[in-house]
Amino acid sequence: MTAPQSGLSDRYQIDIENGTSFFAEAKEDSLLRAALRAGTGFPHECSVGGCGACRFELLEGEIEELWPQAPGLSERDRRRGKKLACQSRLLSDCRIRVRCEESYVPVLPPQRRPFVLTHRQMLTQDMAELSFEAAEPVSFLPGQYALLYLPDVAGPRAYSMSYLVEQLAIGDTITIDGPYGHAYLREQVHRPIVCIAGGSGLAPMLSVARRAAMAMDTPIDFFFGGRTVEALCAETKLAGLPGYGERLRLHNVVSGASDGSWSGATGWVHEEAEKLIGDSAADREFYFAGPPPMIEAVQEWLMLRRQVPFEQIHFDRFV
Numbered sequence: 001m002t003a004p005q006s007g008l009s010d011r012y013q014i015d016i017e018n019g020t021s022f023f024a025e026a027k028e029d030s031l032l033r034a035a036l037r038a039g040t041g042f043p044h045e046c047s048v049g050g051c052g053a054c055r056f057e058l059l060e061g062e063i064e065e066l067w068p069q070a071p072g073l074s075e076r077d078r079r080r081g082k083k084l085a086c087q088s089r090l091l092s093d094c095r096i097r098v099r100c101e102e103s104y105v106p107v108l109p110p111q112r113r114p115f116v117l118t119h120r121q122m123l124t125q126d127m128a129e130l131s132f133e134a135a136e137p138v139s140f141l142p143g144q145y146a147l148l149y150l151p152d153v154a155g156p157r158a159y160s161m162s163y164l165v166e167q168l169a170i171g172d173t174i175t176i177d178g179p180y181g182h183a184y185l186r187e188q189v190h191r192p193i194v195c196i197a198g199g200s201g202l203a204p205m206l207s208v209a210r211r212a213a214m215a216m217d218t219p220i221d222f223f224f225g226g227r228t229v230e231a232l233c234a235e236t237k238l239a240g241l242p243g244y245g246e247r248l249r250l251h252n253v254v255s256g257a258s259d260g261s262w263s264g265a266t267g268w269v270h271e272e273a274e275k276l277i278g279d280s281a282a283d284r285e286f287y288f289a290g291p292p293p294m295i296e297a298v299q300e301w302l303m304l305r306r307q308v309p310f311e312q313i314h315f316d317r318f319v
Contacts, residue, residue: 015095024090032085041104045317047086047180048158054085061094108139112177117168123233128165142185142211143204146178183287183314185211191285192219196273198290206237208287213241213248220248225269227256270297281306287314
């Protein structure tokens with residue numbers, strides 16, 4: 001690599017030690033998203049500073065740290081000079097040290113483009129379905145997510161539902177960057193599918209189940225956990241899919257107190273899934289999304305207690 005140049009070009013060259021090189025637009029908002037747009041297998045999970053999966057070392061060049069206190073870095077990481085690619089904006093050509101992996105190469109390179117909010121439907125008192133429209137067709141895999149750039153909000157958000165519901169009006173335009181995520185449907189795999197969703201994790205799991213029901217003939221068990229009976233809105237989105245009630249089975253779980261009108265399962269959704277799936281876990285393909293404690297509990301169940309192979313476990317971590 002030539003000597004790093006700062007502010008002299010409309011794109012920068014990034015060299016990975018003992019690896020490949022790629023170019024990034026100078027206006028790109030983070031090293032991680034530049035790498036993924038270039039098709040590089042840069043390790044990552046949450047993409048917003050929480051998980052720490054995109055740690056790297058800067059060997060040469062200049063960057064701007066967008067969130068120096070991001071929780072994805074420990075104090076030990078900071079003392080060792082580690083940085084987060086999702087919170088690093090390039091200011092020059094750079095040479096970095098990171099271990100890239102083929103599994104992180106994006107199947108569909110993410111793109112940033114404007115979207116117009118066209119429809120909003122309240123599913124429950126605190127959950128809404130939002131429909132956006134772009135000028136050109138958008139490709140994504142079922143279960144993937146996008147980053148939203150919102151007016152008066154610093155940096156991208158993997159989801160900012162309260163803002164969208166309360167302040168964004170029909171016809172307003174925002175920038176959406178995607179697709180991202182590893183928890184997309186593996187259509188080439190024909191094991192029975194288990195989807196586990198908690199709260200707003202319903203959205204990506206609906207996408208997985210919808211495509212699987214329409215394009216595959218494998219059984220699907222869909223577990224959805226809500227705090228109250230009124231929060232159980234999955235049935236309205238699943239009931240019209242092929243095989244609903246037979247090949248596609250919905251299991252609702254209420255975690256909060258009930259007035260006595262609910263006779264179904266109560267407790268934590270992952271515990272109900274573990275009880276019903278039982279000894280057949282290793283023979284199934286798992287997709288799950290929800291609060292971090294739920295994600296950790298499902299991981300512990302599958303990987304530690306049931307030794308389900310990691311390639312059969314699909315989730316995206318948001319911290």
